[in-house]
Amino acid sequence: MNPIKNEIGTVFIPVKDIKKSKAWYCDLLNLPETDNIVAGHLYVMPMKGTGVVLDSKIYSEESVYKWPAFHFDTNDIEAAYSYMKEKGVVLTTAIENGHWFNFKDPDGNLLMICQ
Template sequence: MINNPFSKKVGSIFLPVSNLEKSRDWYCDLLDLPTDGEIFHGHLYVLPLNGLNIVLDSKIYAEDTVFKKPVFHFDTDNIEDAYEFIKSKNIEPTTGIQDGQWFNFKDPDGNHLMLCKC
């Protein structure tokens, strides 16, 4: 019998983006990250986060690959401040704050994202 080689840890989530540089700049501005990271293979940019990585990938982009529902959430300690912050960035939330815990919004390509109070 072969031992299970899975580490039980997810390393990255790939997000399809149409314009890698534009998306890099948008996400880095949103998350207050530097934009000086390396672009790999001409189509990949890894957002340097604590924990799970987000990889922006322009090679996998097509309208039908855009996330129609959030597949992960960003954490926040203050959902009300986070909601106002998103709006101050001229990003229109797609929901209001739900149950005092979370809301959704979209990136420039239409990927649905979630911000959740933890």
């Protein structure tokens, strides 16, 4: 029997300033922002499904995502794109193929939203 599950538990995002990044992501995703920073460099975001952990210890310019390692889901790609524009988020693509677009977080991590 294989002891490794075919599921992803958590994705780590390298961030420069854990407090600023925590505030930015919680605002973007409309998540409650707690004070629970672990070991001075980790913030476990309260997500549904696969977890996301912001980690300032692994941050370097070389570790920043140059391509999306995962995507955030949406049920309305047009509304998500408009929302990101209104928030002043750096959008790096238009809506592609009618179902996804890329953006950057304040540290330059390239991320994706997909319907």
